Amino acid sequence: MEYRHVQDAVAETGLLVRGGFHPGADDGVPGGAETVVLVGNAGPFMWDAFAAATGPRDSSGDRENSPNPLDDWTRGVLTPVAGALSARALYPFEGPPYHPFQRWALRTGGVHVSPIGPLIDPEFGLWHAYRGALAFDERLEVPDPGGRPSPCESCAEKPCLGACPAGAFTPSGEGMAEYDIPACVAHISSTDGEDCLGGGCLARRACPVGRDAPYGPDQARFHMERFLKAQGV
Secondary structure, eight states: OOOOHHHHHHTTTEEEEEEEEEOOOTTTOOOOEEEEEEEEEEEEEEHHHHHHHHOOOOOOOOTTTTTTHHHHHHHHHHHHHHHHHOOOOTTSSSSSOOOOHHHHHHHOOOOOEOOOSSSEEEETTOOOEEEEEEEEOOOOOOOOOOOOGGGGOSSSSGGGGTTTTTOOOOOOSSOOOEEHHHHHHHHHHHGGGGHHHHHOOHHHHHOTTTOOOOHHHHHHHHHHHHHHHHTOO
C-alpha cells in the first residue's frame, strides 16, 4: 500500500487526506496501528459532495431528518474506503471516550494552533476540519509536510483577535485567546448575530490566510446551527 493510493481512494468521496503520522504509545490510537492517515475537508469540496448526496434542507432545517447528517454521510463514505484499503476507520464524533483528533492533527506537522484556538493550515487558513482517520496495521511512507511555519508567527496585526462582535476572544498572554462560549452563543442566537450565523465566524473570516477557501453560506450556516444545537440553543 502506498500513501498516494490512500489519497486517490479518499478523494473519490469528496474528502481529502490531511496528513499522516506513525503513532507512538502516547498518541491514544487504538489497536496498535503503525500508520494513521487523517481525513477531512478543506474549502468547499466536501460540502459539494455532501449536498449532492443528501439533497436540500427540509422544513425542519435537517437533511434526511437526521440529527447528525454530516456525521452519517462521513461514516457512509469513509467506512467502505477503509474496508477497501484494509484499514480501520476512526471518527471524532464517536464516543465518549473521543479520539484526540486535534492532537493527531498536530502530529502530522502540517497545521498549527491559531491565536483563537482552531488549528490553522498554511494554505487553507481556518477553513478546514477533520472528519475521520484511517488506521493501518502496516507502516506507510508518509510525506514530510516540509516544516512550514505557522502563518500566525508572521502576522503582526492578528485581526482574528479583534473581529468578534461579541468580544468572545480575550488574549491571555500565553499565545492563545480565552474563548467565551456563552458570549458567542448569545450573540449568534440573537438578531445581531445573523452575519455570524449565515456567513460563519467573523474571527475566522478575518484571517488573511485561506481567503480563497472559505465555506459557502449554506455550509457556514449548517455548521453554526449545529454549534448552537450542541450548546442547547
